[in-house]
Amino acid sequence: MAAAPTAAATVASTAVLAPRPAPTSAFLRRTQATSHRHPILKCRRAGTLTPAAAAGGSSPSSAVFHGEVFVVGDNIDTDQIIPAEHLTLVPSKPDEYRKLGSFAFAGLPTAAYPTPFVDPGEESTRYAVIVGGANFGCGSSREHAPVALGAAGARAVVAESYARIFFRNSVATGEVYPLELHDAGAWKECKTGDVVTVDLGNSVLINHTSGKEYKLKPIGDAGPVIEAGGIFAYARKTGMIASKAAA
Template sequence: MIRGKAWVYGDDVDTDVIIPGPYLRTKDVRELACHAMEGLDPEFAKQVRPGDVIVAGKNFGCGSSREQAPLALREAGVACVVAKSFARIFYRNAINVGLPVVEAAVVARQGEVVEVDLAAGKVTVGGRTSLGTKIPDFLLEILQDGGLVAHRRKEKEGAL
């Protein structure tokens, strides 16, 4: 179960505002985290706390296919992104880097407590529960292993 404070954003949050272009050259994930959401919410990286949850509208993560966008959010401490819908490449990149994502139409206010049951695709905010799209078991397994690279390592070790 994921439980954290809501950071609420609208529709069409693109990867350019999640992690602006000038920071894409760094390979230091901590540096990426310092600039997460900077293009939309300059205070986000300073105020987000481990376990917090982003709640957004439709088409979250649209724009470029930069893997740094979900990576920056994960490293900043975001435990999950809940959105009405995701850009497909962002959704898969998030899974690949170990950032949980849930498609669900959720209404939340900034700072409200959000609870996410990944296995059930259930999101609860202020006593209201929404059933979202359940993450397929094979993707849930990748998330539980910490992302695709960690998952493949685990598979390789199990094969020996």
């Protein structure tokens, strides 16, 4: 599913993603874990979204993600992303959130994917970006699927197309950016372990290992929601609902 394009204006200033001492959401917990455990993963995030910018429809999605890529094929379903036996874990509990990340992609067949997304005994992944084929996130409507990927430390999924519910859950939770490729075939040309950069501002995936670049479709209106950390964080930030402090 492609997100609707918006105005091209972006926020120029950026800030280095840093750990926060008292996370207040699953997104912030994952961000903190990533910055502590993965110094190789670099993330540059856009400036704060203002209510005026939100009302005007402009997107601040100029984030840049850099690191190793994990490559999967077509029709990766939610059972492969997070097997059903792990759905008893509650993402709002920090220890269970981290545990959920340790099981990300545990349902992939080892014959086809001998390299694990998360190494045995670890809670987080070395892979900043996931590249996939068509119909990524098909299957059940479980919200745990994008949460598990985000809890493991992934920042973006780049695929040819998405199951609608996975795309929606990714945006609603603010866990990962579900980015769509303009053309098919990237997952056949990229290899797990390649070093890549995802540049949202220029809508491009750069594979530094192979030297190839792939055009992405703009994230559009979904960008500010993910940037804020999910639908409720976005609603509070833009004044649609009262902030927790005000409540």
